[in-house]
Amino acid sequence: MTTVSGGPPHPGPWQPARVTGIRRETPTAKTFTLTLPQPRSFWAGQYFVVRLTAPDGYRAQRSYSIASAPSDSAEVDLTVEILPGGEVSGFLNEAVEVGDVLDVRGPIGGDFAWDLRPALGLAGGSGIVPLMSMLRHARKLGQPGLFRLVVSVRSPEELYYAAEIQGPDASIVFTRAVPDGHVRPPGRLMARELAAALDGDRDVYVCGSTAFCDAATQLAAAAGVPVERIRVERFGFSG
């Protein structure tokens, strides 16, 4: 079994990161590949802070989860959802181009960082981002059973990483509209679906809106997962 020692890495100093790739995930979200001057090791589930600076010194900064798997490279992917009125998320999605430089600091975050113990991720909508880092990490390690992902989205148009996510270690719950040929009717995540995904002794990582997190946490607890083994990260309008 793969293990890690110590805790998740602490943030280094602010760094000017170059945007070396931009990929659209959905109409309201893009993934930015940042190349750091100094590579920073991180754990899946951690995040970076992005800071914007205006000519008059005004600054705005927001936190964005890492989507890519931990690696030794200087590249890190952040997926950013445009939030209504989001000063930073709007600027990143609408104005930033490949070649731009952004001040970033990270990795940050401890308790939601994945320690490589067998785990199940429950993602609601854009809450998939840190859990995708975990899924990618498990696959990269050649241990796809180490992390299982259940993602709940309203419709196929809102699913991030759609082409990559398919696999025996991932399942998708569409709550409002399903793709053609999809067998499962639209509807919320059900207790028996969660129980099937648990398949044994796993920590549970929940990420999404407050409503999703509360519902998913209750399902996991009802399925017998001890509360202290459920970690929750709420995504909201912080950006």
Place this chain on the structure above:
Amino acid sequence: MALTRGFTGRSRGARDSRLPPGQYDAGTNWPVLHVEPTPSIDTATWSFEIDGLVDKPVRWSWDEIHALPASRYEGAIHCVTTWSKFGMRFDGVSVDTLLDVAGVGDDAAFALARSHTGYTTNFPLEDLTGGKAWVVWDIDGAPLASIHGGPARLLVPHLYFWKSAKWVSGLTLFAEDQRGFWEQRGYHYRGDPWLEQRYQGD
């Protein structure tokens, strides 16, 4: 300081002087950020305790703490994730009142607050005294919801809001600083929003 190409910011010339650097006004929203499941705590079994370097450890039940002199905070709160909220009104009891009952020991200089969930956060004692800190249970005249730390949370509004421990269960006084949950995970020991003390080294 490196400029961000094309970025001018949303609010030119109209920056609210009540906002600490790097913060924005969340308006009527109250974002929720914690990493543990929201607990359900029964006020019938709730307690708050002060121990450590005190003259005598004291434990209050829900009814006992409500019998202490009431104290109110009206003003702003500032979260390290960059939102601030203005015009908050919290009711509860001043930490000064609680410490007076327990009696602060001569060597006490730091405090570690703890929650019913196991969360902790640390303070120099002077950040909890002098009318700067409360244990609160009402927001705008209504019981504080569990998602916001109810039935009672610590309120230390002059510091970033991770210091205002949700579901607070007690304070322990020490002669030396003990790092809390986020402080062990790269966040600043003190967390003054006006000095932008977000992370260690800031």
